[in-house]
Amino acid sequence: MSSSSLLNIGIQATQANQTALSTIGQNISNVNTEGYTRQRVNLVTRPELSGVFVKDIERITDKFLTQQVWTDTSSYNQASAYAAMSSRLDDLLAADTHSVSTALDDYFGALQSVVDDPTSTANRELFVAQADALVKRFNNLDANLKSQAETINAQMDGYASQITSLATSIADLNAKISTAAATNRSTNDMRDQRDLLTNQLAEIVGVTVVDQSSDQYSIFIGNGQPLVIGATAEKVVSVLGPDSAQKELALVNKNETVNINDEIVGGKVGGLIKYRSEALNDARSQLGLIAVGFAESMNEQHHLGLNLNNEFGADLFTNMNDDFLQQKRITANSNNQSEVNIARVEIQQTDLLQASEYELVVGDGNRLTLYRSSDGKQVRIDQLTSVDDPLSPLTTAQGIDAVGQGEFYRDPAGQVLSFAVDGMKVTIDTSTKLIKGDRFLIQPVTSGAEDLSLSLHDGRLLALASPIKVSSNIDNQGTGLATVTMTDAKADAFASAGELSPPIEIVFNDPASSPSGEMTYTIYDMSDPNNPVVLELDPAVGPLSDQPFTSGGEIQLDGYTVTIANQPQPGDRFGFDYNLDGVSDNRNAFALSNLQQTALFDHGSYQELYGSLVEKVGTRTATAVISEQAGKAVLDTTTSAKDSVSGVNLDEEAAKLVQFQQAYQASAQLIRVSQTIFDSLLQSL
Incomplete structure (x- = not known):
């Protein structure tokens, strides 16, 4: 081997070991850098004893573990978001300062004082005051639940913007990585940044990441809708859902906005959506059911008594079948093709009411199906009992009036529909026939606690006597x-x-x-x-x-x-x-008081139903906290496994530093030996 070949080998070895030392230094300096992936120099020998060269600088990563971290990150953040919101709800419902159960105790305590002495003006006024306090408790608790819903709406707005921003950044990195790879420039740092952004995206929403052979990430959201394809990123926006009070996520794809809210699972967004549909809406409906049942049963009994003016009792609380409230309970979907003249939901039987929302959908052949969201139960409207007799047809007004529970009426023109299930009676009058694809959101009790108010403010008008x-x-x-x-x-x-x-x-x-x-x-x-x-x-x-x-x-x-x-x-x-001038008669007051223990709902009395709500929320919260802890443990395990592969180990890097430092020194010695040989050859000439 000539001295020039030895010199070349030494130079190549020096350069290669210098690159290795620089890479080790990069690893050590970025030991605490978030998202940094350990790099390694791959050295390859040149053929025929002609030295060494740096093949590439490799990122040490495991695609499976990286994907698993993203999956576990989404799962943990969903559980964490759900648990945090559910804990707030649990504290809210159970606190004495907000508890409806405590206010009901005070209300019926004041009513018992009236039972004991119906002639006492002071007792009557105290009862009116406690009734007003109970109404305010319902109103305030409902306002707090609505405040949580508004908070979620604001978060959905923010998360939509963050998803779009992250997707845009990932698409931009896709383009930069592709360009750098084509010109043989290092892409390691850009790949680290892309993985970090993808992890941040997974914290917000569950995604599916496909690592293309062309070094491009394709990211899908929801039920496979493309969010990032190569250098192109779609936009995610928040839109109003069927319930105009709730924000949902939609994907803007080629100027078409597609609602993907029901398909999102994972991440903070998935946790918020699940909490809202499973816990918050259920709690508000349950509270509304109690309020509606309470108002209707109290009013009904109060109507059967006499006040101090020898008159039958008027409404004690809100008339839950007020025309405005009936129309408030049903909302036509904004995409409906039929035009509604009027639609209303009447409360018929409080003992049959369910704490749930419903969706009425017009299908093929004008087939109408009612979906109950609380348990997914479906009711085919045309399979209910028709009140119309083909041999003696009813007028539209007669048909609507005749509808009772488990029955329906539809006019021959197909423009008026009335049916009654689950204690409610739904009537829809349209200017055209209901058309396939039309949808109606029905919320019979959702706003019950918000709608509750005190209608009677004079103690003398309390109808406490039997007529x-x-x-x-x-x-x-x-x-x-x-x-x-x-x-x-x-x-x-x-x-x-x-x-x-x-x-x-x-x-x-x-x-x-x-x-x-x-x-x-x-x-x-x-x-x-x-x-x-x-x-x-x-x-x-x-x-x-x-x-x-x-x-x-x-x-x-x-x-x-x-x-x-x-x-x-x-x-x-x-x-x-x-019973003229029966001022000391307390029989109707006693009947009102007995309503406290009467099972007016499927699950019991007012307080039993509220207790069931508190228990259900408490159980869900405990389960959510356990899921959060389990998710954190799984994520920590997966992250540790990934870090063991991709993370920087300072002890290992220190050993390599010594190894390549000695190799560098030996390479330099080769150069000196080559120089010595060359000098000796010159002297021998």
Whole structure:
């Protein structure tokens, strides 16, 4: 080997080892740089003992581990976002300062004071004040839930902008990497930056990353919609969803905006979407259900009592079937082709109401399907019972009025639809036929707590007395005890103000006069006390004489029910008349108080339903926290595995530093040896 060849080998070795030392220095200096990937110099020998050269400077990375980190990052951030919001909701519902259960206790406590002394003006005014406080508690708690929804909307706006920005930066790096690779320039630092941006994107939203053979990242979002393809990035925007109060994400692709909200899983956005649909909306609907049921049941019972002015009670709380509220509960999709004249949702039976939103969808052949969001249940409207008789068609107004639970009506022109399910009655009137693709969002109870208000502010107007006074004849010999339960304050019996038409008397007959030998009774119309006549409510039934008596059985009359317990004797009489000036009567107040323990919903009373809501949120929160902790542990494990491959190990780099430093010195020695040999050759000439 000539000295010139030895010199070339030395020079090449020096240069190669110098590059290796520079690379090690780069690794050491970036040990704490976020996203930095360890680099390694790959040396290759030249053929025929002609030295060494640097083939490339390689990024030490594992594509599988990198992809797994992105996946686990998305999963953890979804769980973290959900847990954080759910914990706030849990604290909100359980805190005494916000709890509806605590306010209900105070409300019914004040009502009990009225039961104890209905003549007390102070007790009446205290009850009105507690009713107002309860309304405010519902309103304030609902306002807090809406505030969370508004916070999520603001976050969706921000995340849409961040996703677009990150996607644009990744596409720009794709282009730069492609250009650099084509000119044999190093792309390692740009690849690190691209991976870091992709990781930041995965924190926000779940993505699928495809590493193309051409060194380009293709990134897909939602159900495979392209976000980044090569040097092109699409734009993500926030848009109003079917519920105009909620922001959703959409992808702008070739000037077409496609809503991808329901397809997004993972990342902070996925956590917010899941929390909003699964926990927040459910909590607000559940709270609204309690408010609607509370207002309707309290109003219904209050209507059956008398106030201090001898008048039947008015609404105590909001009339939940106010026309404005009915129309507020249904929203036509902005893309509908049919034009709505009017649409409304009436509350028919509070005991059947569900804490859920619904979507009515018009399908093929004008087939109408109702989807319940809480459990995914589907109801085919045309499979309900039709109220229309083809042989005797109803008018549109008659058809709508006739619809009860489990029934539907549709006019021949296909422009009016009315159906009733789950305690609500939906009526839609359009100027054209409903068209395939039309959708309607139905929210029967969502805003119930927001809509609740106190309608009565004067304690004198509290209807605490029963409208019917019961009197037992002084000469009664038996143990019979008569009570009255009001059923309809609008019945003909109460058509004349301040009167029971007619007043009646129930007289028990001698069993010996009965063919069966059993006790019977006769009901008399006492409009003229000097000339009582046997009462006849229905000509088809005839006079109510010699009716068989059952102790504790209900006697159905016009707008009220009489019950006589125990055992009366023949000749015993019980009179029923209008309860004029019954200021000390507390029977309707007692009935109002009993509503606290009455199961008015599928899941129990007002407080049982609220307790169920708090328990459900608490359980979800605990589960979310566990999922967050598990997600963090998985992410830490995956990150550690990736760092063990791609991260900088200072001990390892220090050893390599010594190794290549010695190799560099040995290479320099080759150059000196080559120079010595060359000098010796010159001297020998």
